[in-house]
Amino acid sequence: MHYAIEHEIPGRIRVRLPGSIPDRDIDPLTRTLCRCDAAKKVVVYPRAGSVAIEYAGVGGRARVLERLSSLDAAEIEHARDDCALALVPRTHSLLMDIAALVGSYFARRWFLPKPIAAVVTLWRYRTFLRAAIRSLGRSRLDVPVLDAAAIGMSFIKRDPRTAGQTMFLLDLGETLEEYTRARSESELIYTLLDMPETAQLVKGGQEAAVSSSSLCEGDLVVVRTGMSIGIDGVVERGVAMVNQATLTGEPLAVERTVGDDVFAGTAVEDGEIFVRVKANTGDTKLRSIVSLVEQSEACKSGSQSRMEALADSIVPWNFLLAGVVALATRSLLKTSAALMVDYSCALKLTGSIAVLSAMSQSAKAGITVKGSKHFETMAAADTIVFDKTGTLTEALPKVACVLALDGWNRREVLRFAACLEEHFPHPVARAVVRAAAEKNLKHRERHAAVEYIVAHGIASSLEGKRVVIGSEHFVVEDEGVPISDEQKQKIACETEGLSPLYLAVDGELIGVLGIEDPLKAGVAESIDELRRLGFNRVVMLTGDNERTAARIAEDAGVVEFHANMLPADKHAFVEALRAEGSCVVMVGDGVNDSPALSAADVGIAMGQGTAIAKEVADVTLSGGSLEALVELRKLGSALMSRMNGSYGGVMVVNSVLLAAGIGGLLQPQTSSLLHNATTVALSARNGSAYRLR
Known part of the structure; x- marks a missing residue:
């Protein structure tokens, strides 16, 4: 199978396949790749035609790529026979996965002789044991080690039936958790897909603004200073400095001239280039969106990072507790109960699902947020700075x-x-x-x-x-x-x-x-609402003259404004506010706002603004209304409240389960069932729509 590496970090690689992946090939491809012993997790993005693979072990990367290279149509077709009942949408796939888990478990329990069932259970244990050994090899005490230890307790007690029950419950819980996460990611991706993009099509010597999705291979588009590149293509003429931070992470623009490739999701900082389209625009847009969703993991909020750090650090305490229980009670059953309930999965999953849900809801409202930390900062900000033209005033002067x-x-x-x-x-x-x-x-x-x-x-x-x-x-x-x-x-x-x-x-x-440049409708009301929500300082900056600035500021209800501002002045003003200890939100739409947007704690670009402004901004509003800012503030506050609530809920529920298990009130299997059920329930609650007041 042909592929190209799109992105990779240690332990994870994303590859691009020659085209989109048909729905009927999703499960066969996933399951085929999962058979590689180095593959820990495989996620297929069908419309993007890409596959993300998490791998482990020495030489894991090489083995995963070797497996990809060896795949062919015949093998996928053969694998499809094993997935005949796997349906789309993914809800049906979830039901079939659960049915397969439950069916195989009870088939082994009811129809296999006990000695053979014990051997099968021991063989199934190898997966959990291998994961634990990998973690220990990296000097980590984490959830796989906890799970393997808890199951191992049952084998020590010569109770393979209980070990089988435990593995069944763990597999069931993981299946539900993966579905919950995948559903949240999928909802966010498909919401972002609905956001329109435009391009300047050159035909017969004339230019026309068209939807990027209508472009075909071979079309010629022109991209100038401040504009986005919405397609993959080759530069036919011209020269420009292109910002490729979304693809490479490199903040400095690179020169692109005749014969060079340019990619969707990048933007022209300076210059003009004519680009010949060479790839399907729907695929390139989706690739950029998938990258955004993946990169949002690198922009976690402080609260989310603290929850995940706590989740990682608390596992060794689980082992210490189990050791104390073993010494105090001499009971393998109670020791096993102490190992069956952990805080780690619930803390990580509930926080992640809450963030994905907030991102999805914000996307539905026309707000693209590049990471949960921007929600948190937006919720904590006390100062908001507005550009005038195109931000407070109409986008159509x-x-x-x-x-x-x-x-x-x-x-x-x-x-x-x-x-x-x-x-x-x-x-x-x-x-x-x-x-x-x-x-x-x-x-x-x-x-x-x-x-x-x-x-x-x-x-x-x-x-x-x-x-x-x-x-x-x-x-x-x-x-x-x-x-x-x-x-x-x-x-x-x-x-x-x-x-x-x-x-x-x-x-x-x-x-x-x-x-x-008339004031936008509802600006004064939105600014009043932002003040009510905690912004105690509202400032307007503009390059216009004093008279024009004063008129707009008065109409908008802004007391503090500064006129005749150059980009360097706006940037210096934002830096000065931050130096004073203010948490600053900057809202703008033009190339001249880019320095100030990048300097602010949260930079917000209006959707009708330039691509460079959107590129350096942390948040983009697809519309021109400031009501979206009010909703973003509420979403940020709601997310922080929900994450803090999840933290308390996880700690209380799992502590009660631990105490009940150690006290002998609950069997280890019951503790595991309740632990996984409450984790999924809390995650589902965090994945539900936010109620904004």
Whole structure:
């Protein structure tokens, strides 16, 4: 079987197969790979066409890959005969797995002679014993060692029937726990799949925004500064710096030029490239989502990490307790009871399921969270900082007025501005292009390649003359374009309360566009609600002038605001807040917000914003409403409350079971059954929908 390694860490590898995996091949492939003695766990992602394998032992990686290489269609077909009753969806598969476990257990118990049944039970014990030996070989006292010791107690008592019951209950509990986890992961993945993505398709020399899922192999797309790469492809022309952190973990952008491969889930930090699509877009999107779900494990909250650390550290105390019970009671039965109940699985599983459930519910609300630690930080934050344009104001600003200077007319100014702005995804740029289209202003590009200068504007050249469009700071101060007092007065009068966009050619100011950027609906109400939920400091930052900033801040109900801010200023402001001891949430949508987003305790990017903003952010809102922030705050608080409740529940329930077992009130098998049942019940509770008030 052909495959490609997508990602690996010690003990775990994920490979990509040539295509998607049909539903009927999921179980045969899983079970076939599980027959490899080095494979501990196999998870198949059918639509992504990938398989994640956990392995163990010396040479485990090599043996797993060798097994993959040797697989062929005939072997899968043969394995399918053994899985004839395995159905999809996975709920049916769970029922069949449980039926197989129960059926085989009672068949051995009722129909096999006792000596043969004892030999079969001893043979089945090898799996538990091998897992325990692997753990001990790594100097670890963990749950596999506990399980093997508890089962071994029954063999020491010459009671293979009890040993068989114990193994049956452990297998049943593990099957239910794996199903609970897999269901939560699957729900999250398929929720994220529904989130739309767009791309700039180039056809016949014209560009059009299309859904990424509609692209086919061979299509040509253009990707510019601040835009995402939604497909796998090859660069045909152009050069760009591409951020590939989601794939490689490397934070620095790498140069990609003609002939280089680029991948879905990455983003262009600077430059422009034309990319020829070479892979199915549905598969590449799913691959990115699966990577997000897997990488979220590396972004655990402090509470989740503490629970898992406690889970790992408490196992040796189980053994110490069992030793004390053995010395005090001289009873193998009570010693076995002390080994049958552990805190580890329940602590780890309930925390993990709670996080997956919160991520899934947030995804349904249009919120993508890259790890549970961001829920926890969001719940604890006391300061929230907003960018203005596209965050507090509408994602669709409009051109309210056009001023023509130096002999130009307004139609020429608007046409030329749209010609430059059409290359970039910023809301203001889209407003200029839309205004030109509404007036039916066609244009033929005569300018050279454009250069996007972050937080300032756009520069190009026309017939050897430098052309710039952007903020007053960029055009007048940085570019040195002169502006008379009369022009200043006229511009101030005409653009009162608007955001002015300056256009200059060869050092002469030829026009100004006044951009009206109305406040989004519900912003003031959302900010009031965020204050009620514990944000005691709300700040607005903007690159706009003081007058425009003051108007928007007043309408939004924001008392503290800062105008004329460059990206470095926003970044420094967030850093200063953190230095003061504040826990800061930063919300933005543009390339110029990226430094501040990365500096905040939690960076939140609006969904209509640039890919770079989404890339560096910890959370992405697919919509433009701030109500999602309110829901995210509530989700974070609910998750922390549920995890703390789970911690208390696990400790109390398992302590009671331990005491009952040691006291002789419960048989070891009953303790195991109740332990697994309560673990699944607590996990199912954590996996249920959160009730937000």
